[in-house]
Amino acid sequence: MSSAQKFNVGIIGYGLSAKVFHIPFISLTPSLILHSIVQRSPVPGNSAPDDFPTIQHFTDASALLSDFSVHIVIVSTPPNTHFAFVRDALLAGKHVLVEKPFVPASAQAFELTALARKQNRVLCVYQNRRWDSDFLTVQKLLRDGDLGRVIEFETHFDRFRPEKPAASWKADLSIDNGGGVLYDLGTHLLDQVFVLFGMPTTVSAKFVNQRDGKLVTGEGEGQEPDSVSLVLSYAERGMLVFARAGVVCVEKEQVRYWVRGSKGSYHKTGLDPQEHHLRSGGKVTDAGFGKEDVPSYGRLCIAGADGRVEERACETVKPETYRRFYELFATAVESGREEDVPVPAIQAAHVLAIIEAARESAKLGRDAAPVLPTM
CATH class of the missing domain: 3.40.50.720 (NAD(P)-binding Rossmann-like Domain)
Structure with a gap:
């Protein structure tokens, strides 16, 4: 430049x-x-x-x-x-x-x-979050073919936050506001899925208020879910994607990715550390910014020719960082x-079409296909 x-x-x-x-x-x-x-x-x-x-x-x-x-x-x-x-x-x-x-x-x-x-x-x-180092690691594994053909792809933003937060756009599902967990965390999840696999054939969604213990089937005041579970079907690939965000998930280490392929699988817990570093006052110029330590690496399972499965740590790639x-x-x-x-922006428009299909599925109780508006 x-x-x-x-x-x-x-x-x-x-x-x-x-x-x-x-x-x-x-x-x-x-x-x-x-x-x-x-x-x-x-x-x-x-x-x-x-x-x-x-x-x-x-x-x-x-x-x-x-x-x-x-x-x-x-x-x-x-x-x-x-x-x-x-x-x-x-x-x-x-x-x-x-x-x-x-x-x-x-x-x-x-x-x-x-x-x-x-x-x-x-x-x-x-x-x-396209520049999260764990997502870059997933991209590398798929690009290099280490896992073979992907059978199931699981992506999570789960937390243990049983107390209701203060009112904000993030807690409002109204389509006029673009709020709620589906637009907040779901946008991250679905954007990464879109980058990897493109548009799904259909979406099946369940909206839940985990804090109150009820399934959410409508929209409007009092119908704002705090958690979502989505299943995206890719008919041409014979593949399912599970995208989940929950707030009552009691885990020492929250699942981030679980990718299952014909040759192996990759399991990763914990979030990319960049946001935590930045929120804590760290700078991208700090030594080791965004780099995960060895205990944070994901686990890679590979099937050998004899059918035995070998498990080993999978080093997280060097972070490119949000810079x-x-x-x-x-x-x-x-x-x-x-x-x-x-x-x-055109890619973000496609992700919004997936979100709208999820809203339709949750409301009507059936699969829904994303619909792309004409320009």
Whole structure:
């Protein structure tokens, strides 16, 4: 990338994501310059102007969008606001990076994808967990054929959090808000599945409120599940994918992946350590950032020619870290090419179609096929 070309970045929203996942990586990307932040109501102890006194600050997004010196807008606000912010930023001629979940509905995602193409601007969704080292390990195992043909793929975001959290978009299943566990954690799970296997033939879903011990069969107030279990069928592969997120899972080490193939299997517990390091005040430049220790490695079982199964530790690949996402995003902005975007909006639109099929399945009690809107 040419070191001479620089892009000013404006951020809408000043919550955890902006502070932990975006601003630190902007500062490490040579072609990106943190230019401005929109924070509606700064207060002592949570004030962007106090934290970054040398850049510009706004309390309204329209002021940022009308600033011609801003080249890139990062939308880091609740998902029910994403569509309007992304649309307005694209119409203002900005490149856009938007937090996941992209927007509440796949039709909106396809509309914004078409608008970005019309405006000749880059539109990228922040699915950073494509750069989790354990996911990169799974990709390598499948790419190298170590497991043979995949029979079943199991992916989890399970936790032991029996107490109900405070109200937020993450606890609201309303399609208007793009909230709830299916959009929050499910988006991560399904994005990784989409990267590996593409679109499923059908989806079967069960929504459960594990804290209250009841199956959720409808939608609306009082029908927000805290846990989901999905089965994605891939008819051409003869393969099933199980994607689960639960909150009453009493385990010393929570399952992350369990991949079963015709030649072997891979079992992994624990989460990629990058988010924990960042939330704890660590930096990507710290020695060993994102690297797992030996006890955290997954277990690999391989069937020999004699039918015996050998089990051994499977070293987690060297982390590329979330810094790689920003390197690729900056490259895409410079080139202006959709094919260079690390997480193109069109891919996020496909993932939203899978989510919508899951909602239909849970509501109607039958399999549902993802439906892609026309652009």
